[in-house]
Amino acid sequence: MLKETKEKLEYVLSVLKIQQIYFNACAVLSFDLETVCPPKGMNNQGETSAYLSNESFKLSKEPKFIESYEYLYQHIDELDEFDSVLIKGLHKSFVQEKNITPEMNLEWSKAFNNSWVNWLNAKEKDDYSVFAPSLKEVRDINLKMIELNEERKPVAYDNLLDTYETGMTGVDLDKYFGECKERLIPLLKKIQASPKKIRTDFLSRPVTDEQQKAMAEYLLNVIGFDFTRGALSTTEHPFTNGLAKDDIRVTTHYYPNAFISSMYSVIHEGGHALFEMFQPAENYDHYISGKKTMGMHESTSRFYENRIGRSREFVHLIFPKCKEIFSNVFYDVTEEEFYEAINCVEPSFIRTEADEFTYTFHIIIRYELEKEIVNNGAKIEDLPKMWNDKYEEYLGIRPSTYKEGILQDVHWSSGFGYFPTYALGNMYNAMYYNAMVKDFNVGEAIKDGNIQKINDWMTERVWKKADRLEPKEWIKEITGREFTAKDFLDYLEEKYSELYNL
């Protein structure tokens, strides 16, 4: 590396170090906002966050900083693999953001924060009109961002999707989701026509928060979550927040009559956390740990939640503890009944509580609506009806409140394009599961409680290069195959045909 290149790189890293401090502060503020902050304190805290993130944004607009990484972009062959990923990413953001002023950025941060507060209130009051103006504003901001990007893709939605899942387009998704609809709609009909009766009465037996907390901590320990580098809290909507290299937090929500909800959201968020915890330490030194896409992330979380968590072997592993902690629930339940109950297919309103099979429809519905909102200028006031119509069309059910309909998810309070990553995640992990079983007996590892063996494979094959590759390259590197929805659909067909004796 030439001296000038070295100096520029050091300068770039020194700016990123400060930006990381702002990021860390904002992450703590955001975590606090969702877990502890009292209602009347939220506005002030939102302003603090907006100010700090704008300070960081201003740093990214410093001419010397831009000049330095643009120089490095011209000399990319002198850099190692990590730094070259970093510099390419900076160059890309530069192009996307160069027409965004700090004033716009500050205004938008405030708008997103405000929108989140409005969403929370709207959901609590079950009043769409409280959130609708924010939703419109969020769309306008998203469109404005796209308009300001000189190298934008021609279809508006593709630009948003690209921020979460680099290289994926609406054309790709239409194909994958088309295949899903083609195979899953008839399969759902067969399942619904099956005479198989699955017992689910015990799932709504009352439990205390303390029982659920004990179970949540047990499950996180089982999958290998490191409590010296992470924490568990409660929030309205569960999430994972990687605040720093050694500070990865997951949250859950305890419902007194739905212990399954917290159990599986904890495994899901725990899966996200493992990805953050077991990525290469160099990612932090090179400031590229945020490069992994949301689809990659969701592949991991849904891998632990569904492929591991809802397998017969995992049920076998945790069943004794379930009987111990939830003795008032499981006194008359068999292991097989529990397995069947957590895999029972039943169209329902709430995405996060949907069974593994119908889940994909929840995503397809949001994806189709997002395209209407972003590409086709759908009227904001028409969205609840469009939402409900789609639920009726694909799942045969119609929400009767906003809470169980369009207001259920937080995501649209800050933008569009995230939802498809959940479904892509399922497709990725079905592919790498099929690679994993070639290397060792995964079911046996689960049954033995040897999740470490799975985590080791994931570390080496799935997590290691995630920050350095685009999704399509990444899944090919792991599996040796091109991306496809087929593995996922085969898996669903096989698992649910067996369960429902089809």
Add this chain to the structure above:
Amino acid sequence: MLKETKEKLEYVLSVLKIQQIYFNACAVLSFDLETVCPPKGMNNQGETSAYLSNESFKLSKEPKFIESYEYLYQHIDELDEFDSVLIKGLHKSFVQEKNITPEMNLEWSKAFNNSWVNWLNAKEKDDYSVFAPSLKEVRDINLKMIELNEERKPVAYDNLLDTYETGMTGVDLDKYFGECKERLIPLLKKIQASPKKIRTDFLSRPVTDEQQKAMAEYLLNVIGFDFTRGALSTTEHPFTNGLAKDDIRVTTHYYPNAFISSMYSVIHEGGHALFEMFQPAENYDHYISGKKTMGMHESTSRFYENRIGRSREFVHLIFPKCKEIFSNVFYDVTEEEFYEAINCVEPSFIRTEADEFTYTFHIIIRYELEKEIVNNGAKIEDLPKMWNDKYEEYLGIRPSTYKEGILQDVHWSSGFGYFPTYALGNMYNAMYYNAMVKDFNVGEAIKDGNIQKINDWMTERVWKKADRLEPKEWIKEITGREFTAKDFLDYLEEKYSELYNL
């Protein structure tokens, strides 16, 4: 106000607004550190805090800012009462801090954070040697700070005391504490010789965290804590943190075999919170809400905890709820037995759990040691023995572990001079209690659950001007009398003579 004055004032306020943002961020970080942050994440978060507080510190060193408030200090007669308090405070800090560079400030912030982590570990391991080097470093920093202050007071400790309790000196405290020792030591001997038997067996009956949480929320509601502007969390060491005008948080710690500990720490912290919640809103606009001294603050917290909380009337008010929430504790306990138990005088090791009577000795011991540390260069390794000797001398008991001795309190991890404010607080509130009873029947208000009446009086008489007056002026304004320890000592004598039939 002249145009130039107006412009300078506006400029000063604009800088303070940004500093307030940094303050808010650091307050959230600190709250998070104590409540959620996982062990390995603490260092990183400490660095974030140190960076942000240093950014704020750098703003306070901007020549234009200093020049502006120094100009205003010269034109103080043009300012209103609030702004003139503000400008005097800025001028005073300027003098105290003008020789402190941002580098020193950053280094010290890191040292204090590090010291806090070491204290936590030392206490957990009951190993004084883990904390001793930090304690030495903290003393060195405190002495260096004093040395850099060109207008320092001749006795080192007085400078530290002055940062918490403006205008108070070691000479004052020697007098007040001398009176305390003179009257309380013989009184304690009489109490210990009294044949009165107080029943306390039920205080260690086991309760769950959930019972204690329900009780904590009930008590905060009873005293008028506003949950839309505040929150309750748990920490190792209870505290109150005013993060922003509408975000005042209290914490507590639930011990399974000492429900009284959390009950009274919650009332104590709740008292701090009421002070923050019910101060004039203008304090925030004029950035003077931090001017109230720690002694004023402790007067309030200890007023609610002891004068209200440990009174017969308060016990009468809350007893039905105690029986309801802690039904497994109170099934064979009378109201009078409960009153006696929470006022039982019994020399003990832990300050925060000490009874109201022996509490003052805990403070005197710390005060006397602080003077040895700061003024007389006591050897750090000798402190545990000095600590234990004093406990033996004043209370007749000797700690056998560091945890129940010198490592019990967090305070020395960041400096000296705070402890005396607890005792001063008792003396202040005894004086204003005597003023309050002239205006209305306080006992009856408590018995009726009309704490609002007390809060209204406190708002108008005690809290309103706290940020604008020095402690000695303030107590004189409230009571029309000079500060004295007499009211407090009379109160103790009367209350405990009655209780112990002396």
